[in-house]
Amino acid sequence: MDQNQTPSTTTMDQTSTTTMNQNQTSSTSAVSPMMVGLKPLMKPLAIRAITFIFLFVSLIVIATDSFETSETLETLDEYDFTLNVKANVKSSDFSAYRYMISADAIGMAYTLLIVWLTISHVKSGSPIDSGLAYFEFYSDKVILFLLSTGAAAGLGLTVEFNRVTHKEIISDKQKFINMANASASLLLLGSISSFISSVVSSLNLPKRC
Template sequence: MDQNQTPSATITIDQNQTSSTTTTMDQNQTPSTTTTMDQNQTSSTSVVNPLILGLKPLIVPLVIRFITFIFLLVSLIVIATNSFDAFDIYGFPIKVESTDIHVYRYMISADVIGMAYILLLFVLTIFQVKSGSPIDGGLAYFEFYGDKVILFLLATGAAAGLGLTVEYNRLMDKDNTTEDIQNFINIANASASLLLLGSISSAISSVFSSLNLPKRSSS
């Protein structure tokens, strides 16, 4: 009887130890893996959410500013590369460029200053949203007054370029005007038209900054 009882007891103990060991290992491993995944997901979400939530109400103004930037960039490329060949008073060939004419030089300055302002505003807006602070105070006033100045600059640049083209076509005799000069004037007129479109979209941005100023400055 002693020989029959001993093996059964031994088998029972081994089974209990094996099952308890297996249960303990499974319980210890599963929560640790789940905790690590939850921490990684939470940290990545906490980094992305403030930037997305901060930029969400600014999507429309930023898109309008981006459209303005495209208009100014194309206008700058067109007017900066515009030129024609002519002859000086001694009969030597010369190349007349847009920078030789004061009106077109003013247009180029308006394009460059407008693009620089939009890029600066992009950087300041994204930096402030990424830092987690609301867009208010100094940036709101900078955007409000900056839009007014840039709108005036772009509008006057477009008016000067278009006005010069109209006066040239009115005063000059087209029979004595060379094809190169006429093409130069037409290209400059296209650049001024793009600048005018940029001033219109800048005016829309100015409306948004005016509407948002009371809300942001009081927050």
């Protein structure tokens, strides 16, 4: 009895082991293409994530930056009175800061678009084709120009504010200028990380075409 049961038991063990190996192999093969496709793209995607964070914080800072100012209207014609007028000055009231806001928003939208297109290609199992490679190559250069000029415009206007009004500046205006300067600095950091992404896309272009 024992001799007859031993071969059947061994056969059942081999069958179950084979089934488990097949299941593990199928599950590994299902996950493997996605992981293999994403692995060489992790560093470029991480750089773009850093760029997005810089631009997002820069946009929040500059979009919420404002200060209150008051103007005094003196005697008008025959009426002897003065009128104090208070106004809330926003960053969007200045063309340079509006350009910064536009650069932040466009840069963030482009970064999300590139990340989405890259992940979509990896999920579909198809390699990044020449169309996406050329789009990424040329658009990186345009976005880099936009971000760098936006940072230059913001920093330049901040320097002019400090140079012209440093003697009579009040605390609210100084806070406004400091916040704008911080936003422009973050935008500059975003343009630097965008430059790194541009270099990476330039190096990868011959491999993808």
